[in-house]
Amino acid sequence: MSVSLTTCLMPKRPKVLHAGKEFLTNFVARQAPVEAGSLSNGVKLASQAVPGARAASVSVTTRSGSRFETKSTNGAAHLLQKAIFQGTSTRSAADIQKSLAAIGGHLEANTGRETQTLSLFVQKDDVPAAVELLGDVVRNAKLDEESISAARPAAVEALKDWENDLFGQVLNNMHRACYDTTEETAGGCLGNAPLGNGANLKGGLTEADLQAFRDQYLDNANGTAIAVAGGVDQSAFEGAVEKAFGSQVAKPTEMVKRYVGGHCKIALPKPLPPYNQHIAVGFETAGFSCPDHVPLQLLQEVYGNYDRFRHDLVTNWAVRYTYERTAEQYGKQPLQEVHTFSDKYSDTGLMGFYFVSGIGAGYEEPYHYLSRLQGQWTKFCHRLEEYEVDMGKNHLKSKYLFDRDGASKSAKDFSEQMVHLGRVVPLEELFQRVDDLTIDQISDTINHYWYDREPVLSCWGIYKCLPEYYYVRRWNSRWRY
Helix, strand or coil, X not given: CCCCHHHHHHHHCCCHHHHHHHHHHHHHHCCCCCEEEECCCCCEEEEEECCCCCEEEEEEEECCCHHHCCHHHCCHHXXXXXXXXXXXXXXXXXXXXXXXXXXXXXXXXXXXCCCEEEEEEEEHHHHHHHHHHHHHHHHHECCCHHHHHHHHHHHHHHHHHHHXXXXXXXXHHHHHHHECCCCCCCCCCCCCCCCCCHHHHHHHCCHHHHHHHHHHHHCCCCCEEEEEEXXXXXXXXXXXXXXXXXXXXXXXXXXXXCECCEEEEEECCCCCCXXXXXXXXXXXXXXXXXXXXXXXXXXXXXXXXXXXXHHHHCCCHHHHHHHHHHHXXXXXXXXXXXXXXXXXXXXXXXXXXXXXXXXXXXXXXXXXXXXXHHHHHHHHHHCCCHHHHHHHHHHHHHHHHHHCCCXXXXXXXXXXXXXXXXXXXXXXXXXXXXXXXXXXXXXXXXXXXXXXXXXXXXXXXXXXXXXXXXXXXXXXXXXXX
């Protein structure tokens, strides 16, 4: 087993945390400021002009994800995302492609549970043209039967690719289990799959369904934000946004949620080697605007991530301790990987950990992995070490910077924050929030959301080796960890 020199030396470098903190603070001080505002109809906009930049990224985020679908219309947001590029009232599908080629734009589109985001990466002088093009497809898409039929194959293919992502499937099943979706109420279906289901995408969704969804959610000033980062002329950008989105009408958007906890276990019909078990445990957190997300994100960094084939990069004690304990007992089938996740929405959130384990002859290893990994979160409720918190603060600050690394990431982050918060939180403010956190504040936060609360368990694989739900529930409040 090889161990990197960095891992060996890291415990012997007492000044590394201080040096990292100073570097991050100096780096943030050199960042360009972000200007935020809104149109008279409520459409929000944000811009970050980077001196010397010759390219920019334009991002349009709308509150029109799968949450606002019902069971009968699940997939409307995803299919709509494909259909809007099949032609508008002023452009055919070929004309849209020509417009993209003319400005050399790189297009990205993403559909989530609560929002949809369209992004274009273009040259500085083409920012107004990019805003006009995105406004045209969002507001004036034809959505006739021909356009929808042309979009169906691409939507179905994207769904198939997503279904092969086991991490995505485990988390999707977790959402289905923990959020009540029994009511046919648009705005309350967080358990809906972001990409829909095959039956609706292949023919269940009609022209009227997509047009109604577009008019109510996609083309809605109440929940639309446009952001640009990079080389940008502020006055030209604001004029283009006013022209493309200034006539939008604000419509009320209802959002309801009911977290119930629970579990979802999917068995393999024909298990194949290496018999890996994919398991996730989550718990409810607060909405997007709640300040509790900062200490929770810090705990994610303290908890850490792990990959069996990159074990020398693991410096987080919580996961490292679990790996060493389980590797001693189950050396033939050790822990494969561990990741934390955090999904935030307007009025709720879901946070937890996901791990992949091997299964030996006794089918008992995942039971102990789950117990020890879950016990680390319970340990945070009772005890946190100062060095863990200091390390987590530096990691979290680096993550904030990475989330705004480049024009594309920055524009997406700005537009999403404008939709949920109505402003862009400066990095200086985020860093100050992190620095102000104390061990007592962090412990109080995790006690509020984790200790003796209803967890949610999702499993894909051979689940007969897992404990019953009431055991998982009890492990959230045990005193021995």
